[in-house]
Amino acid sequence: DSGVTQTPKHLITATGQRVTLRCSPRSGDLSVYWYQQSLDQGLQFLIQYYNGEERAKGNILERFSAQQFPDLHSELNLSSLELGDSALYFCASSEQGTPGSPLHFGNGTRLTVT
């Protein structure tokens, strides 16, 4: 058990809808990362937060947004969903946001858009 909790585990929704994925980091970790895993693209970095502030942005679509709250949990919002958004979304956390701090991953949320 990594200590990172993601909810829900599975999500099935229709195109055009909006969903929210939730992540609670390991106790004491200040940095949260979101990754998307799909068969064709592999693991793609979406966004990083550190202590409530956005730290780095990757290949995140404009339809997607995220935030980290004062209690350090994070939410990833996906809107105007398309079939191609179907993927496994991982949250990870690290103690610091520094490059040498290993990331600890949750078990992911599997999103299916129909």
Next chain:
Amino acid sequence: AQSVTQLDSQVPVFEEAPVELRCNYSSSVSVYLFWYVQYPNQGLQLLLKYLSGSTLVKGINGFEAEFNKSQTSFHLRKPSVHISDTAEYFCAVRGGNTPLVFGKGTRLSVIA
């Protein structure tokens, strides 16, 4: 920017045989290197990391990896695999202020 190439998408190996999963990286700055393992329907678990110092790094479950700066490689090895090692293995690199970049993964299948 950093990039990672995992040279084999699938590696079948018999139980108790040795295995090497290959990883090459590209970076213009000093890097930190990681190997993660993903079991079915689970998240990624850290196997080992190279930050600095000794180029031979030992991780969990009997795995080890060797950092080779001149060849820009970080190959993962295990002298004797078990059925339970069947999983997807990801090499990852991070340097400067860039995020952790993953390779496409290598599926290790251990055959009884």
